[in-house]
Amino acid sequence: MSKLLIIFGLVLLMTVPVSLAQAQVPAPTSAGAQYEGSGTAVVSDSSGLSDKITFSMTGVTRPGPDQTYEGWLVNSTTGDIQSTGVMKVDGSNKISHSWVSPDGDNLIEMYNSVVISVEPVPDSSPDSPSSIKPFSGSVSSVAMTHIRHLLVSWPEGSDAGILTNLNGQIDVAIQHVNLARGSSTIEGVLTHTQHVINVVDGSGGPSDGIGIVAHAKDRSHAGLAGASVATEAAKVEAAGANAEAWALEAKEAAENVLDQSSVTIAKALLNTVAGRLDAARNGISATGRGGGEQAYVSAQMMATYSLSSGDIGTPATGDTSIPMLAQMLLAGSLSLLVAGSFLFYRSRRVSRVRA
Incomplete structure (x- = not known):
């Protein structure tokens, strides 16, 4: 009996190193640290306002066999998500991928984060991202609030930024300066020229009651969006200031037209009005000074998502129950060895006494 206890104890003792070794075997993991790459996701106009997003990344780790990357737009407040499609990594380890909302959704209005997930092929859950999300980016709530004021809704609840x-x-002002230039009578020229002035000031038809100058001054919302978007916000400020200044120059030139009684002279002066309004709208490329269009694009750039790899969390290494089991085996084997040795020693002693 004593020899059996000793043998059994030795067998158990031999299993302890195996158990400890198993405890060190890493469990399957999908750590974000194994994915590399960086880039941006930028919203722009396609068929509608801010309805397109373009992903541009370099140094991207290729997904494994039967896997692919997929982009997602996320509203962190409502939980709404929208797939932007499967992305391919080219031979230079780059991703160049664009997606346009088929419904013309304003992506700046509806979302504030982007995620790139790793999906199986085929994908059994195509309507939601997997748990493996190695790349992501977001815009702070403070910044997004003021970006939306610039581009989506101001005052809040209105349908335009x-x-x-x-x-x-x-x-509208450009439309009426062109109507004035096309008029055959001085009355027509003067009527549409006055309309240009009204639109600049925001007083009288066909203005919206606010006017070019007041809208341009509201560009100050860009500066309220915070330090994280300060570079593009400064461009909004500069281009918006240019648009305001050129609109006021157009108004001054239009006021000179109102003093004319000659159609020919009035139309000649309207060339200056038209030139200033075009600059206010499109900037002057020769000088690099932006106008309303450049301010708008810079506001969209304020909503750029910076994408980089990061650890998305790793499961615990091995099975945490194995070390505990190994300790129990060690204690049991030692108990058996001690008990077996004691019985063996006792039986030998009894045999000697009888002899």
């Missing part, structure tokens, strides 16, 4: 309204009113 500050810069959208600015460019819309400049377009």
Whole structure:
């Protein structure tokens, strides 16, 4: 009996190193640290306002066999998600991928984060991202609030943003300066020239009651968006200031037209009005000075998502129950060895006494 206890104890003792070795075997993991790459996701206009997003990344780790990357737009407040499609990594380890909302959704209005997930092929859950999300980016709530004021809704609840309204009113002014230039009578010229002045000031038809100058001054929302978007916000400020200044120059030139009684002279003066309004809308490329359009694009760039790899969390290494089991085996084997040795020693002693 004593020998059996000793043998059994030795067998158990031999299993302890095996158990400890198993405890060190890493469990399957999908750590973000194994994915590399960086880049941006930028929103722009396609068929509608801010309805397109473009992913541009370099140094991207290729996904494993039967896997692919997929982009997602996320609203962190409502939980709404939208797939932007499967992405391919080219031979230079780059991703160049664009997606346009088929419904013309304003992506800046609806979302504030992006995620790139690793999906199986085929994908059994195509309507939601997997748990492996090696790349992501977001815009802070403070920044996004003021970006939306610039591009989506101001005052809040309205259906257009500050810069959208600015460019819309400049377009109205351009329409009426062209109507004035096309008029055959001085009365027609003067009527449409007055309309240009009204639109700049925001007083009288066909203005929206706010006007180009007031919309341009509201560009100050860009500066309220915070330090994280300060570079593009400064461009919004500069281009918006240019648009305001050129619109005021157009108004001054239009006031000179109102003093004319000659159609020919009035139309000649309208060339200056038209030139200033075009600059207010599109900037002057020769000098690099932006106008309303450049302010709008810079506001969209404020909503750029910076994408980089990061550890998305790793499971615990091995099975945490194995070390505990190994300790129990060690204690049991030692108990058996001690008990077996004691019985063996006792039986030998009894045998000697009898002898």
